[in-house]
Amino acid sequence: MEVNLISDTVTRPGAGMLEAMMNARVGDDVFKEDPTVNELENKVADFFGMQAALFFPSGTMTNQTGIKLHTQPGEQLICDKFAHVYNYEGGGVSFNSGVSCKLVDGDRGMMTAEQVKAAINPPDFYHSPLTSLVCVENTTNKGGGACWDFEELKRIRTVCDTHGLAFHLDGARLWNALVAKAETPEQYGELFDTISVCLSKGLGCPVGSLLVGTRKHMEKALRIRKVLGGGMRQAGYLAAAGLYALEHNINRLKEDHRKARELGEIWASKDFVSYVAPVETNIVIFELESKVIDDTQMTERLEKKGIRLIGMGQGKLRMVTHLDYTDQMHDYTCSVIQKLSV
Template identity: 50%
Template sequence: MSAEATIIDLRSDTVTRPTPPMLAAMLAAPVGDDVYEEDPTVRQLEEALAARFGMEAGLFCPSGTMTNQIAIQAHCPPLSEVVCEATAHVYLWEVGGIAHLARASVALLPGDRGRLTAGQVEAAIRPANNVHYPTTRLVCLENTHNRGGGSCYAWSDLEAIAALAKQQGLALHLDGARIFNALVATGQRSEDYGRLFDSISVCLSKGLGAPVGSVLVGSADFIKGCKRLRKLMGGGWRQAGYLAAAGLYALEHNVARLADDHRRAAQLAEALRPLPYVAEILEPETNLVIFRLDENRLTVADFLARLEAQGIKASGFGGSWVRFVTHLDVDDAMVTRVVAALG
């Protein structure tokens, strides 16, 4: 076995590689020019995801950042404000796209592991008749929440925020980069999400294991407008069906198995809990394990270096925090090996 093959990569679920059956599905895909709307595999993927989430239409894009930022632009005319949690991916890790692309202000709220309440959102809505403020137009939620350690929203909380948004005339967007992890963990139904949200960004290249791509779903009119924004941002695909086929394969084969990733994340958390150099763990709800080191005993740099010396990669997550992410390229034997290395 090569040295590369023995490496256990816990940095992210974006590091997965297509399996031979997925590659075979990609090679067999019928394709066309998607800018001309002539790629049948892209159409199939967009329609499949729209139907799965109770929406009318979908738009296949290269990344979740693009689907999120297209949605925000589409929902927000100039002088708008977006309400989101202070550690939301759309704000923290998308290169200031809300300011640069949508030219919108952002109201940042402190959440419970990234989750907001309807009361918090209501308090953040700007008075409509005060010219000193931008106009609140959009609420963005993230499920699961990355910085919250893969935390999931309760359905009742989503319903309450959606009811408030509708009452106040606000659009509601979901960053669903890991939405399938949330669905598997909570037992919620994807079809119900279309009743609550105006748009949803669904990533295929994380836990589902596709090599690239996200799909934005919403109403037919909304997606029609978003297609122009995708073209503006350089996202006009040509024979993209080869990539869309990977997404279709992932939807069919790689959703239910996310429960294995969640189980393995729980095993890693259990191994970390008694260790003297671990000061705090965010209890994993899905496939992310975020924990804080006691840097009087072991620094993050030292910890990561010691793991890497044993063929294990992980990520520093700011300050004294570290993140492990389980995914389809991490099996039970690898988890056993990581547990031994931690000890």
């Protein structure tokens, strides 16, 4: 049996999604004339109670556009040391926007309002970069799919308001947080200046992310997307997958969460595992007793059984559950892990 748990981006469109894609009405989205893209953008904007949204080919481009909207070259954003915008976007913060990152040592990718406040550079001290933006990621990838405390996010919003900072949410896996915490998208729409959401993480789409914010922000974002090469023509075929996913694939995320918890419990029972991050959503991150077995050896052993996972550096391994990870695959994977010994 082949089981791919390296990410929730490895899924393929199912029959229903493919049918929706093939039946999509399309036009030229560079001219804003693709009716299905327009429908998706309006639906996601309404979903969050925000004014407008813009469709992008990738989550990285979406975040990079959000950062460029709120900053000028030479300025600085505040984010946790685990943040995706710092670790996994190819240095785009500096390359695309000329901005540096002030890293905060938070807990599993989540920082406190007090930490944010302490990280702000004095605006009248021209020797240091001007702080202009705070970025948070929910759920946190390197933090093991952790969900932010919404009350802490509100406190950070207050800090941003007090100091004139913009507030951007990398919500690539926000869908998972909404399901796990029984929160509403409108709560997030009220709190953030801009939000990025991904359709290919968790929701099963082949391509696509959206940036959500004010109409003025999206007008500016349209120009930035053009500069970054993100304009697509008959993108409605991809947008149709997003519309289908929003209708059918959000509530089922709780099944991914259940399977991830069960995997985490099995890993935690192994004496050669030194740490398993708390499992709140669909990500399982664990560390091995390096003197007993290292991550390369474990990866190779599991691959021989047809199970793929991914290393995250510093001895950490990650499994991510998703909609193509069937009950049969789950039973098989749990059985293999339970039988592991070193």
